Amino acid sequence: MPSGLYLITDDNSDGSLFKRVESALKGGVRTVQYRAKEATADERFGMAQKLRKACHAAGAKLIINDFPELAKEIDADGVHLGQDDMSVSQARQMLGRDKIIGVSTHSVDQALKAESHGADYIALGSIFPTSSKDAPELVGIDALRKVRRAIRVPLVAIGGIDITGADLAIDAGADAVAVISSVMQDRSPGIAAREISLLFNRKLGRPRGRVLTIAGSDCGGGAGIQADLKTISLLGSYGSCVITALTAQNTLGVKGVFPIDSNFVTEQLNAVLDDIGTDTIKTGMLSWGGTVTRVAQAIRRHCLLAVVDPVMIAKGGAPLLDKEALDSLLSQMLPQAYLLTPNLPEAEKITGTKVRNLAEMEEAGRLLQDLGARNVLMKGGHLINDDAVDLLLIGDAKHELRSPRIETKNTHGTGCTYSSAIATFLAQGLPLLKAVEEAKKFIDLSIITAVESGKGHGSVNHVEAAFRYFHEHRS
Missing domain, CATH: 3.40.1190.20 (Ribokinase)
Known part of the structure; x- marks a missing residue:
């Protein structure tokens, strides 16, 4: 299940996506969500295969966003669904019982519903303001605390998260924090990933770190x-x-x-x-x-x-x-x-x-x-x-x-x-x-x-x- 640093990919307009993800994996990313709505089917298939190999070599999971068919085709670790995508049960039937299924939510009610339908993890957002035109409405850190108290499955905080936001989200109960630009657009994705991934060490016993x-x-x-x-x-x-x-x-x-x-x-x-x-x-x-x-x-x-x-x-x-x-x-x-x-x-x-x-x-x-x-x-x-x-x-x-x-x-x-x-x-x-x-x-x-x-x-x-x-x- 997702824990630690959860990386969501951005576009591949300059052809550097794989290199940046590979660097971020060295920095401690534990889950990669491949998101590529603008790519062709062949481009998605080729990149997803490369990412799966890199993730597994690093001991990380690969989750496909919105395309359960692609997840099945390349044998990814799971799929991430939005509120308007197929149901959890349909995705489970397509992928099998051993695959991870996550659902994006924006409220306590949506999170409880997704959990009751069998989601393996819940993503809640947007926690902080984000420049993404596709970002859902702002829910804030208080909503994260409420959802944490309401559900038992792992909780991923998503939306506008940088090092400061990750610090707050972890203290509010997030099991994982999802990042995009704060890592993918950094001049050193690996170091940006490392400084966020280390925040989870606060949960360790002593000696800590x-x-x-x-x-x-x-x-x-x-x-x-x-x-x-x-x-x-x-x-x-x-x-x-x-x-x-x-x-x-x-x-x-x-x-x-x-x-x-x-x-x-x-x-x-x-x-x-x-x-x-x-x-x-x-x-x-x-x-x-x-x-x-x-x-x-x-x-x-x-x-x-x-x-x-x-x-x-x-x-x-x-x-x-x-x-x-x-x-x-x-x-x-x-x-x-x-x-x-x-x-x-x-x-x-x-x-x-x-x-x-x-x-x-x-x-x-x-x-x-x-x-x-x-x-x-x-x-x-x-x-x-x-x-x-x-x-x-x-x-x-x-x-x-x-x-x-x-x-x-x-x-x-x-x-x-x-x-x-x-x-x-x-x-x-x-x-x-x-x-x-x-x-x-x-x-x-x-x-x-x-x-x-x-x-x-x-x-x-x-x-x-x-x-x-x-x-x-x-x-």
Whole structure:
């Protein structure tokens, strides 16, 4: 039965429909509804066959919209019927008892009727406004809640659904959310599909979601892989890791760096991704260009949401990224970054511009988006003002995240902890804005509760921050 992300196809006017659906399947689509009223019978048959093969290879279902004869002919998984189409019983007689039959509805009464007639799932819409000329009248999120309470079969929310609407629909009880343009018209259908499909992870038990951190080892335990795994585990997700470099460091600074051969980095990546898998990736210190390229390729191949922390300089000033790695970061990694999280010196290094205030933060962030990053979090800890202000750029929108500045030298591991917390909340089913807001609460708590450790910049306090977060701050 439909659950998770339900993709409805659009037209194939530019011939790219199959390629876009194939990308979306990599991003986690669980059901594809093939809709092609304007196509010829031969075109529908050929495309439906290709889609069936691709769906089944990805472990997804193919539902044919409005054409039960075509569904039978290609042995699709089921058919979707409108209010004016044949009855559920007629479709059942044509397709057989083992096929899925869904029905579009616009009210509680229609949903109850369809369920009583034997529908396997109910689609309700339009939940939100949509530009489609064929869209039914708006029913809204309250109607979704009422239908959820009234029926027992799976419920699919449909109509005008983007990441924000999907977030609301899932909380209102939808078992699946149906999308069209928010995935099919995105420049990266796979990533658009992935960010919506991950929202359903909120229904999982603990550990909730999987996070893979790809970074260097900090033997002092305050930053790098060690800080990432502490954060991921304490916040309730499953953490795995790929080590890109070994460092000899403590609170006084980095004493030495031993890069891991990029071939062995690839072996680690394959070992995790081919077996355990992951929902999100967090990258930190990538050391040199060969490693950056291998990691970027893996993110692209598996169509994963990557939180990229462009670690360049250690707290004590030691360089952690050579020129080859910087070039690879710009050309290979930035286009794969779902969220790039630079501090201001890192943003200046990448863009070649000065960043001294909020306006310049936005300007630099937009330049980073132009270089390929899908979304950017400009961390404003280096600004000279009373508040610590971060600027989150999600597409064309911007969001300011403010918190009181905390005067302390014990900030070792803040960047690693912040970015891994964001990746964790994404893996747990929060949309990006909420994930960043919750991560900022966590990182603020970890700085506030930091204790002296060593003679230099002490580490933030992951344990106390997690305790306070879950007892006091979780919204």
